[in-house]
Amino acid sequence: MANPSRIIYTLTDEAPLLATYSFLPVIEAYAAKAGVGVETRDISVAARILAQFPDRLGEKAVDDALAELGDLAKTPEANIIKLPNISASVPQLKAAIKELQEQGFDLPAYPDDPKTDEERETRARYDKVKGSAVNPVLREGNSDRRAPASVKGYAKAHPHRMGAWSPDSKTNVATMGEHDFRSNEKSVVIESDDTLRIEHVGADGETAVLKPEVKVLAGEVVDATFMDVAALRRFLTEQVARAKAEDVLFSVHLKATMMKVSDPIIFGHAVQAFFPTLFDQYGEQLAAAGISPNDGLGALLSAVADLPDGEAIKAAVQQGLAEGPAMAMVDSDKGITNLHVPSDVIIDASMPAMIRTSGHMWGPEGEEADTLAVIPDSSYAGVYQTVIDDCREHGAFDPATMGSVPNVGLMAQAAEEYGSHDKTFEVPAAGTVRVVASDGTVLIEHEVQPGDIWRACQTKDAPIRDWVKLAVTRARATGAPAVFWLDETRAHDAELIAKVNEYLPEHDTDGLTIEIMPPAEACAYSLERIRKGEDTISVTGNVLRDYNTDLFPILELGTSAKMLSVVPLMNGGGLFETGAGGSAPKHVQQLVRENYLRWDSLGEFFALAASLEHLAQADDNARAQVLADTLDRATGTFLNEDKSPTRKVGGIDNRGSHFYLALYWAEELAQQTDDAELAADFASLAQSLRSQEETIVGELNGVQGEAADIGGYFRPDPEKAERVMRPSATLNEALASL
Template sequence: MADPTIIYTHTDEAPALATHSFLPIIQAYAKTAGVEVETRDISLAGRILSQFPEFLTEGQRVGDALAELGALALRPEANIIKLPNISASVPQLKAAVAELQAQGYALPDYPEDPQSDTDRDIRARYDKVKGSAVNPVLREGNSDRRAPASVKNYAKAHPHRMGAWTADSKTAVATMGVNDFRANEKSVVIEADDTLRIELAGTDGTTTVLLESLPVIAGEVIDGTFLDVAALRAFLAEQIARAKAEGVLFSVHLKATMMKVSDPIIFGHVVRAFFPKTFETFGADLDAAGLSPNDGLGAILAGLAELPNGAEIKASFDAELADGPELAMVNSDKGITNLHVPSDVIVDASMPAMIRTSGHMWGPDGQEADTLAVIPDSSYAGVYQVVIDDCKAHGAYDPATMGTVPNVGLMAQKAEEYGSHDKTFEVPADGTVRVVNAAGDVLIEHAVKAGDIWRACQTKDVPIRDWVKLAVTRARATGDPAVFWLDPSRAHDRNLIAKVEAYLPDPAVVGGDTDGLDIRILSPEEATKLSVERIREGLNTISVTGNVLRDYNTDLFPILELGTSAKMLSVVPLINGGGLFETGAGGSAPKHVQQLVEENYLRWDSLGEFLALAVSLEHLAQTTHNPRAQVLADTLDRATGSFLDHDRSPGRKLGTIDNRGSHFYLALYWAQELAAQSEDAELAAAFGPLAEALAAKEETIVAELIAVQGSPADIGGYYQPDVAKASAVMRPSATLNETLATLG
């Protein structure tokens, strides 16, 4: 790797397609400052291929780019721009494998029920790729996520549409509150370096080791908890009956991607609960055919044609669907329900979108309707209920006047990665799950029954110290209140509160005193109430949260404030001095790809990439003492402001500029800013002719970009597009390509 170098990650879906268009611009401009921009493939397809070299030909093998970047993130020279990637559910993983096999890669099938050591090894390798496999590796720092001033000002000047709310809305959140992960949580702080073991002491006298070795260090917080599945089933049956009685849509909101072990299982229980008669009658047939409710209703229905009694089972599903409450829909035109695919309805994106749309989701009739939003675990469900109650009482928020809620998130060194690790288990038998130290002492234990879901997480002390410091840093920089969203009635949070209260007054931790700063500790519900009260007054409140709430809050508030979370600035100051710069959420990426393939029109908005690139260049300028890179950063900031002022984001319909056109305009405004700046005469001279040429050829370039719209586009694959085909599709303006090539 050359130095100085920026690593621009190649990921998935719409962000990956946009990269084919934007990266050549980045590389051409950065080169003028002596900065190399290299790519690393951390896409789902790339991650899969890296795990199975012995199944591939020499020419097909790829390195483990994720592991390489994980090592780089520990070094002070790290400068990584991370685009959204697929956090793969099992159906997505299987689809990617099938596509790669069709492209000539002799990958093994995903073993549903591994019986041999070979199958178990293959399953373990695939499991490394599932869920939130990327983020824990790269996030060697805590999260600083906020709306840049230019983006916030644009949202105020051009407010997005918000659905109206009424006091008589029936929309509500339903959550367990008892016998769930929150209620059953236990937490300990490790006194000295140790190695823990997680085991199940069965009621039959046997002991099963669930995890042989869990290394821990002094000061680390270790949690264990479980979800009582019998209580879950009873709760789900009650909510299905409630939705029907109240005449509202039934929906479930989970995170089957990041919570890759627990939430697909919970999703499967929801599917079973909605179709109890079908599973009672035909459950054995479905099990024998490998049709699991954990994979969603869509996968089951697709597999029924192979069963001799498939038509009978389909009729049973249809009858119960008609008899139950109306289901919220992912796509009512295509009959895709909330229960079709576990990764279709992700809580952190789906709940804010529902709140923004009058508390409505789409029903089977294609119309919006009030909704019962079922979030089984009560850990953070109350946050959404507070916002819903506020909207019922005071109406929708006004993006033209509302304040902002930036986030400082605890996530470094895999902090609080619930469900994204090897410490979540579907309990195989009745007994007691125990966390035991090397001396044999039991630190945490829970009496469980077969089928319960038990999980643990760990949070090291160094990330907690860094998190507290980052919160204080942001409070100093802004003058806004910083609120730690921690609940003293919850075991894990009590341990964090003790650490926060110890570190806040320590100048060595927070870099000085905290005099004059407004720093508070409130439960998530109380913190939400404070934040939305201040939002309505046009005031800002920094939310300082753990990892899961970081995920939720950095969608909830941006979607309400800006209409999307893709426009947030996401900086991860790495603990060892490097920088990770994230470009926003990718939740709508699949729909964008579908539209590109059908109409050669990509609506993906690359504003997040523009914002991340600017802070990446600024970080590089500071760490490598490269003033020319600072000029690039400053001019890119100004160009992004012009981009917003002139409303050059992708339009909503054919005949307007799409993602490719937005890249052209960013390149134009950036070149103009570089040509006009006075800090570096040589750079100004280099970009003057380019700025003039791009401006002179604007009409031709835009016409060439729009001309391709309206016809299908062949990119050669969804999970692994063909590079040449995708590049041709994403760079259709010969005039733009030739003009960029003149730089330098």
Template sequence: MSKIIYTRTDEAPLLATYSLLPIISAYAAKAGVEFESSDISLAGRIIAQFPERLTAEQRVPDALSELGALTSDPGANIIKLPNVSASVPQLKAAVAELQALGYDIPDYPEAPSTDEERDFAARFDKVKGSAVNPVLRQGNSDRRAPGAVKAYAKAHPHSMGAWSADSKTDVVTMGHDDFFSNEKSVTIAADDSIRIEHVAADGAVTVLKGDFPVLAGEIVDGTFLSVAKLEAFLADQIAAAQASGVLFSVHLKATMMKVSDPIIFGHVVKTFFKPVFEKYGADLAAAGLSANDGLGAVLAGLDKLPNGAEIRAAFDAGLAAGPKLAMVNSDKGITNLHVPSDVIVDASMPAMIRIGGHMWGPDGAEADTLAVIPDSSYAGVYKTVVDDCKVNGKLDPATMGTVPNVGLMAQAAEEYGSHNKTFEVPADGIVRVVNSAGETLIEHQVEAGDIWRACQTKDAPITNWIELAVQRARLSNTPAIFWLDESRAHDAELIKKIDAYLPSLDTDGLDLAVLAPAAATQKSLDRIRKGEDTISVTGNVLRDYLTDLFPILEVGTSAKMLSIVPLMAGGGLFETGAGGSAPKHVQQLVEEDYLRWDSLGEFFALAASFEHLAQTTGNARAQILADTLDRATGTFLNEDRSPGRKLGTIDNRGSHFYLALYWAQELARQSEDADLAAVFGPLAAKLAADEQEIVAELLAVQGSHVDLGGYYRPDDAKAEAVMRPSATLNAAIDGF
């Protein structure tokens, strides 16, 4: 039997799995395809790190490592749902929940001082942030809006806020003394090992990262951000927001850039509340309250301080004295500075652009916003879109073209692989990269507190990325732009490789170009406003940013994207969209027994996975599953069966029922395999006959509080009962 690995992850996608997986497993089994679940949830990853502290019943295998090994198998076929890219506050919350459930997991040591704590910290480092992605993404990304989704968006355009030419919304960035401007890059000539050292002013050498291997042709980068210049920049922007009467907001990626961006976020909090930290900083530090965890965590810990009420009043005064903050939840008083993982740049900026350049203010109303993106590497992309909308108005989903993406990410390419090579500089001096011969490849003069980082990009993924871009441009007959800035050190090395590799590929008749990100953004905007398509060929971070930016503007969400990762070993990884709004969906389910999460991305990933399985195993029935699922998804869209936005309409569970109905009908009437059609005929008839009863059962449970038994580690029996409330549908699927 052919096998597909279906990952168990977190939040709303995990809850949807309880409803969807029984359906797809039952259908696929009739075609000789087996689904196997693999737990790579945040809680599962934490549990797997501490087997010696747990009972035999509590232990779980290290599923992430197992899947990582599987990616080198040419027969690998993995469907990856969105997972939590855990910030430190999320990690702590997951640990607390597991401890309450009886798991002897140690507390997360923020400042490890003993060998045991350092061991625990190293284990947690394998879990937090985007730990899943470098392990599984052993191929480059091919991400685009499926034709059915674009057609639906054009026929049923989502709302877009109007832009005013005199909008005060703006995007600001440092532009100097940051990661972009300080970057240095080298291409390694031969296989070697390198290390990262700090040389103090007195000549003392501290190894920040011991010898690690590099390969011939590999690009190695080093850069740093000046914290002194960051704080001066932030102070200026806080004053500017107050002077112009706009909301102040900061947009970072504290989940995936799990070392650098929480530190930057902490500097934003400390600069915004500078008088508070000048007066009470020592008290807060002594209590273990760090600005890096956000204002919310600091406020929550004040009760254990003898002068906590006094400090709280000082924070309140700081809020009143500064510019109005953009809000995550105005009703609950949760600001942009409360939680580092609440405002993630690739989700928050497109959302702001979509509603006319606004964010929500403390009064619950929309307002113009100063969007602060400290590092200038990609801030210009968002500024270009904002400035374009001021001049040309909102984009029109009914007519706009599309911007698919080919992204360089294989083998931990570029910044997302940099976490174990990012450091808060301990003292004034030099940070340098040294090879095995003792030669300095890269060095920077730094000051205490600066943030220094390095990253690696291997040659084989770059070659594969260029080939994939050419292949995609030819298959879709679409112009392709490499978003690279020749004035940036890393990009200059990539451009050299493109110039060297492209002549060996068949590029006749293709429209290929290299443009700096801001210019590439403008050209892509000019084309999509005319209904024209343009492939963006980007590095890893821009892959992540653009595959939210353009889909949110084009089709309303990035969760509906088709995301294929052709693994370099020959297998396939099929990703199912973003999970940025998943926490709010879980909250609504718990409060109202209503899950608004849209599984459409999973439907597209499933079809692509079945097709890949058919091509690699010769299973003709797997291809029938793919073709019929595509047609069923088209009907699903045309009939508007995605979850509604309020109680009384079908939610995620109702969407799954309608997919099951339409898919069974397509399988029953397909003509390629009469035996398979005969198997599905009775099921299709039963689901159609029972439609009203099933929908009534699904709607009847709405409006009540539910108990999942946990947020990061739901109780399977409780979650399944919540997500499969229709006895009639369950009997039909389970009996099948």
């Protein structure tokens, strides 16, 4: 080995974090035999909060692991396995702060309406933790997401359940189509390195600087747009009436976690549109008490108990629910609606789940029903309508025969909308918001009204060039057509199309099919092919990357957690992501209630194999390649033997699945012929695990059924969590023997 090898394994949140307590000892034990060190870095929402306040925490201060990994991601040595993390909404952030305060950390309260300099500074620190705080820092490369062959083969042999579709289904998408982010977008390409500023010029001529410095590079694409809030409110009111008239469920689908400034505001307008009488009567009183509709109906109902008119407000909510259309539910048994928590219904997870379930969501009575899916901005809403129309015409997809839609996603260096948070503003007064170059040239401007949501985003040239290269590389490797989902009638996409056409000739595309199509048309093309069992690479921007890598895997595989997600970092390192964490909160609740963790770590298995393979090539580490190859084979056995967690207490859960992966991996290592010494090392472990299988499974399953204490939701106690997640002394001793 030319260089010592190192994997950085991230500690994140909820179910993925708990699973790490069980799986990490396996990784450490096996990797050590290849001279690979495994280090951890805590980038959980709790750790990110604590890292913002070293001045207050004294001896309890923690390192800013996210900043450290951000620097590492820019180096050739980077090898980071990144598990799903919480993209905190305001309610989640407040809950995490409360838990940390109860654990003895001296943290200030989250200031909803900061008035002093100290409160504004505190709010600014907390804002760094909200929403998509992790991904833009680590993603110094573009995304390559696909279903591994073993997973796709398993899905075809064991197809998951798909709900039947009726040609009479009344399910549809409602979107604005005008006066929204897509229709108001303007875009420019920066000619030379510069520092821009964003300013608001009021109707009275007064200029307020919204953001004094926006650094840009030559060739960078800069966009700006706004959502007309008056048009938004009219649209939302119309959709409430439409859902009532069509007798379908009303649901709103946003991304209030990643789009942490704009989408909570839009969510708040949806809450107000559904309960107009409530806010007409009590809006001023709620605002005076600091209760914001942006935090959702759940937070509102919890907070009004202390108000003089609390009972009357609750009655007004019930009246609104009775008079309006039936609302889609997150949990009908508990009365949790689509509008309760902004982070409960996340578009990229909720829309595919609805499409997979006959176009249905759950209604107030616990019954499935057709749904009006309200997606205010029209940028990508047409993609979902296209899938709905296709299912209405052709019926549900068949996982046993359908093709695949892997993705190459433009996301490096906070590309596109997910990089807009620090440049998104709720407009304070009528006037003009403009983007101005350092020489005073106005690059983009919009006339706006109070309450409009204005945003700008950046897409650097180097990531675009790298994205085109990755698309051609994947098309060449697979032979599948690669389709850029870009619309020439949208301002930003028109600039990207010009760059794609400029950079494609840099690559050998002979014999390849490479197309450019608007998103809805590209979706229809891909759907036609997957119904014939054919694969099509979707080459998309950052948001569509997120949407497509949930949409198609959920239809193909039943989940997006089984995707291989590789980020070839632009400076030569590797970032290996392990799938989506949308179901993670429910899994934690089940663990605490009955000591059973349903989280499926298959994504971690795939990421680890890819990470080891990268190390083998980067560090000339032959043993790392042996580990990678044998892990791939072991994962195939794991799938064929159906050792993923079962759904209920009594079967194996996450901990049992880790045992079987360890067993199959040890057996593969013992049987491989590339490294006799390594085979000998693992032969005794394989024999030990196999001979004690019944004992180990008994110890792992024996703890199920009782409540489990992990010492915290956002920041579990490490000793308690390890005891819960490693209950088999026999397995622990076997691993230690390595």
